[in-house]
Amino acid sequence: MTSPEDLLANLAEEVAPSSWRDAFRRVPRHHFVPDRIWIGDGDDETAIERADAPDAWLRACYADQPVITQIDDGRSSGRGYRSSSASMPSVVAMMLVATDLSPGQRVLEIGTGTGWNAALLADRAGHGNVTSVEIDPTIAAQADRALEGRGVRVILGDGEEGYPPDAPYDRVLATAAVQRVPYPWVEQTVPGGRIVTPWGTSFHNGTLLRLRVDADGTSASGRFGGNAGFMWVRGQRTPHGSLDERVRPDHEFTASVTDLHPYEPVGDFDASFAIGLRVPGVKDLLVFDDDVPGNPRYTVYLMDPGSGSWASWRIRPGPHDYSVRQHGPRHLFDELASAYTWWQEVGRPEHSRFGVTITREGQRVWLDEPGNGLTAAEPGAAQSGDRSG
Structure with missing residues (x-):
């Protein structure tokens, strides 16, 4: 031994x-x-x-x-x-x-x-x-x-x-x-x-x-x-729940297409950190076709357990016309896309450029300086890359 x-x-x-x-x-x-x-x-x-x-x-x-x-x-x-x-x-x-x-x-x-x-x-x-x-x-x-x-x-x-x-x-x-x-x-x-x-x-x-x-x-x-x-x-966990429980076949949804790929908004450490600041309560889940990691065909799910909203973002090889479905009072893909555009427009900051101030009144996140506070993205904000389908 x-x-x-x-x-x-x-x-x-x-x-x-x-x-x-x-x-x-x-x-x-x-x-x-x-x-x-x-x-x-x-x-x-x-x-x-x-x-x-x-x-x-x-x-x-x-x-x-x-x-x-x-x-x-x-x-x-x-x-x-x-x-x-x-x-x-x-x-x-x-x-x-x-x-x-x-x-x-x-x-x-x-x-x-x-x-x-x-x-x-x-x-x-x-x-x-x-x-x-x-x-x-x-x-x-x-x-x-x-x-x-x-x-x-x-x-x-x-x-x-x-x-x-x-x-x-x-x-x-x-x-x-x-x-x-x-x-x-x-x-x-x-x-x-x-x-x-x-x-x-x-x-x-x-x-x-x-x-x-x-x-x-x-x-x-x-x-x-x-x-x-x-x-x-334990007091700040996002509620547990399975994909089948949150995305149900009987849910109504709106459909659109986008040319936005998840590689950076979901996969990049700094981009996803900044996006998370602007889309509160949203969880993501990547599901590969046939449960084969690395399969070029997969779906990214965005879910908000609090409101019951969800979005699916379908990725496959070929032309960048990715299908998007959104259900519930929050349009989660639109929020994510808007937050990603904001991150690009402010210079693609690394996560270390962000900070936070804690007072008795609450928590305030800022970029570069404490006076430059952030607010959450407007729910349902439109993104130029989205097209109704």
């Missing part, structure tokens, strides 16, 4: 920056990973039981990949939605660097998960300086056991509310993505303190947001940067 010490040393050397390498060596990841895990994506997802395949389980613990640790919020019956994980170690390292954490600083972690990230934080901040909030009772109990002796306080609760009894904090670090930064995180952070969280939209999950709390302690501002796709905090 492979030595866990060798795997730990290799992981620390490969993914941890020099400033965090010793901490990675002192905190073995496999001490925190549960005995039953899942790795891979989609049809390639594989369940691994430690008792049945100890070497495969150990190697999974030390691979630079996310490890799924819970399905369907722990329910025995469900559809197989991923609900908790041990994050990809290189992304963990990126987020730890972003916190700019010093010994003695107090940290609030949102989402304890396995406890590995909290243990790394405690190794740097010191015994008694890390409070970690976990919403799932089973996960919280497992993490609390794994963290015994490391000086981390594990709290069962809703991380969106923070944890006022241990406030104020010098740093807040979330290990689950948000679409809206909760204001309690700002309230519970010292002036000048940092908040680091994965951030995304229903259309784009996500990037890393680095915020600094202003000198008066009442607001926070910062920019996006880096690829950091995470599961959502």
Whole structure:
């Protein structure tokens, strides 16, 4: 069997920056990973039981990949939605660097998960300086056991509310993505303190947001940067649902054709990030013909669970006359096309040119400067590339 010490040393050397390498060596990841895990994506997802395949389980613990640790919020019956994980170690390292954490600083972690990230934080901040909030009772109990002796306080609760009894904090670090930064995180952070969280939209999950709390302690501002796709905090998930449930044969629709191809508006990181800012609540799903990845014939579905609206965008080889169908009060393809045109017109900005300001009144996303705020695209806005069919 492979030595866990060798795997730990290799992981620390490969993914941890020099400033965090010793901490990675002192905190073995496999001490925190549960005995039953899942790795891979989609049809390639594989369940691994430690008792049945100890070497495969150990190697999974030390691979630079996310490890799924819970399905369907722990329910025995469900559809197989991923609900908790041990994050990809290189992304963990990126987020730890972003916190700019010093010994003695107090940290609030949102989402304890396995406890590995909290243990790394405690190794740097010191015994008694890390409070970690976990919403799932089973996960919280497992993490609390794994963290015994490391000086981390594990709290069962809703991380969106923070944890006022241990406030104020010098740093807040979330290990689950948000679409809206909760204001309690700002309230519970010292002036000048940092908040680091994965951030995304229903259309784009996500990037890393680095915020600094202003000198008066009442607001926070910062920019996006880096690829950091995470599961959502439970209170901000886009509702689950299958394609068959959302796109039904009896739905009426309008039909048109377009010359717009999804390669950039759906597939490009920066374009899809900007579009997600302008088309709230919209999920996309790509379905290849015959379920063959890479098939040049496929359909892109756009769906808004809130309004029941959907659009289908049919792609096939040949002339760029792609058929579009739209159902519901929102014309989702028109909104996407309008948002894509806007992104082009403002100079095709990279996601790192966007930022956000959080105040008691809410969240405001901006481009380049805080005064240049964005608004959502007008629902149903027309796009010159669309033609009624």
